[in-house]
Amino acid sequence: DADVTQTPRNRITKTGKRIMLECSQTKGHDRMYWYRQDPGLGLRLIYYSFDVKDINKGEISDGYSVSRQAQAKFSLSLESAIPNQTALYFCATRSSGSSYNEQFFGPGTRLTVL
Amino acid sequence: KQEVTQIPAALSVPEGENLVLNCSFTDSAIYNLQWFRQDPGKGLTSLLLIQSSQREQTSGRLNASLDKSSGRSTLYIAASQPGDSATYLCAVDAASGGSYIPTFGRGTSLIVHP
Numbered sequence: 001d002a003d004v005t006q007t008p009r010n011r012i013t014k015t016g017k018r019i020m021l022e023c024s025q026t027k028g029h030d031r032m033y034w035y036r037q038d039p040g041l042g043l044r045l046i047y048y049s050f051d052v053k054d055i056n057k058g059e060i061s062d063g064y065s066v067s068r069q070a071q072a073k074f075s076l077s078l079e080s081a082i083p084n085q086t087a088l089y090f091c092a093t094r095s096s097g098s099s100y101n102e103q104f105f106g107p108g109t110r111l112t113v114l
Numbered sequence: 115k116q117e118v119t120q121i122p123a124a125l126s127v128p129e130g131e132n133l134v135l136n137c138s139f140t141d142s143a144i145y146n147l148q149w150f151r152q153d154p155g156k157g158l159t160s161l162l163l164i165q166s167s168q169r170e171q172t173s174g175r176l177n178a179s180l181d182k183s184s185g186r187s188t189l190y191i192a193a194s195q196p197g198d199s200a201t202y203l204c205a206v207d208a209a210s211g212g213s214y215i216p217t218f219g220r221g222t223s224l225i226v227h228p
Binding site: 033035040041042043044045048050058088090092101102103104105106107108110 | 146148150155156157158159160163203205213215216217218219220221
């Protein structure tokens with residue numbers, strides 16, 4: 001089984017709809033991240049969480065919100081989706097407890113907003 | 115604000131060539147640097163992580179070096195194979211508000227043709 005899972009893998013929705021993307025991990029990591037990837041723009045950080053009670057805005061948080069329900073779960077919500085939020089969304093995790101703290105990524109969610 | 119640049123943006127080479135991919139960053143106060151591989155429409159796979167106190171890391175045909183003072187890292191791929199075709203991304207952990215968060219480059223798209 002994958003260590004970092006994302007649901008759904010693909011989603012098509014309409015402008016104005018509320019959407020939730022979910023991320024779960026079995027790696028026991030305390031830190032979790034949400035990114036979006038657009039063609040030619042690389043990955044940009046939306047929100048990150050260092051533990052259940054520590055949530056921080058990233059570079060492009062406007063229009064998004066998050067919830068860290070447990071150490072293993074981190075959800076990203078689009079309260080009212082708009083077409084320019086069409087992108088590939090990735091969740092990532094890492095451990096703060098090791099100096100070799102590489103990031104591990106989920107498979108991504110492809111979101112299309114019509 | 116940390117900025118990460120990857121050159122070249124795209125590269126096409128015949129099988130067997132040795133390659134160098136470049137990653138530069140504007141703020142040398144980094145915690146670590148990580149190289150990833152991304153296949154089309156897929157998630158990111160970690161290749162190598164170099165801690166700020168290290169100069170290089172090796173894994174199989176891959177060697178990554180880090181020169182903090184000049185703000186540069188290189189990923190060397192020896193004896194390239196068609197299976198190496200993918201996009202390669204680097205990410206640096208830069209200081210932000212007392213913690214370190216990742217900043218990604220836009221990637222180098224590599225095609226190795228038989």
